[in-house]
Amino acid sequence: MFRIGGDLEVGRLGFGAMHLAVDPGPGRENSLAVARRAVELGVTLIDTAYMYGMGGNEELLAEALHPYPDGVLVTTKAGVARSGPSGEWKLDARPAALREQVEQALRRLRVERIELLQLHRLDPRTPLTDQIGTLRDLRAEGKIGRIGLSEVTVEELGRAREIVDIASVQNRYNLLDREHEPVLEACEAAGIAFLPWRTVAWGKAGARAEIAAVAAEADATPTQVALAWLLGRSPVVLPIPGTSRIAHLEENLAAQRLHLTDAQRLRLDGLSDRDGGDALRGEQS
Secondary structure, eight states: OOOTTTEEESSSSSSEETTTOOSHHHHHHHHHHHHHHHHTTTEEEEEEEOTTTTTTHHHHHHHOSSSSTTEEEEEEEEOOOEETTTTTEEEOEEEEEEEEHHHHHHHTTTTOOOOOOEEEOOOTTTTHHHHHHHHHHHHHSSSSSSSEEEEEEEEHHHHHTTSSSEEEEEOOOOOBBTTTHHHHHHHHHTEEEEESSSSSSGGGGGHHHOOOOOOOHHSOOOHHHHHHHHHHOOBBBBBOOOOOHHHOOOOOOOGGOOOOOOOHHHHHTTTOOOOOOOOSSSSOO
């Protein structure tokens, strides 16, 4: 268990909802079943965002889970918007835009307060004091409970913390991609929750001989090894692997029961591709 912001207790292995289909039909029915199964299996941290289906993912989770069981946290993100005739995503963390997105998220999630609201990205065209200050004001108004950031550097995290307490950081990080290691270290030092996305390097874990060997030794899958490594990396790490299949969900959550030996962890610690990518492309795995 981990207490986000020092008081909001969640299980350490969560669920990223981005991959859930939201359009009417069999895909949506499957998505509802996956979300409900996650909670049945003990998941208490579910991650979504306005960007996932332009709010459709938030509505899906509300349909699946509202009224939310005690202890279940649905965290969402704001700060991006569609723009132009092509409908491309752009960063938009202007105060008015953030306020509107938070109001709409409250409506879609059917809640009076979002317990953890994360800024999807820092908007370089909007002063940081305006972006973080707006979230601080929304917290003071009782519309959000805690404030998080996504895809930030150590320096950006430090500047934000001068304005308001930061409860979480959601950066790309996994066994093979540790570009944001300094950010994780800063979060660990400050007791800030670190929610890694792209947790299993888009499935590449199984292609690495060392990971496959550890998986064989542990009678586990490479994905489970990658998740178990994350859980053991730091007590502030809260992985949010996503999937649209119940079988894959169950595989992911079984990683909580996998114990890696010190020798196995040492072998895995030496692996890293620093595999970057487009920060606004598919976010969870």
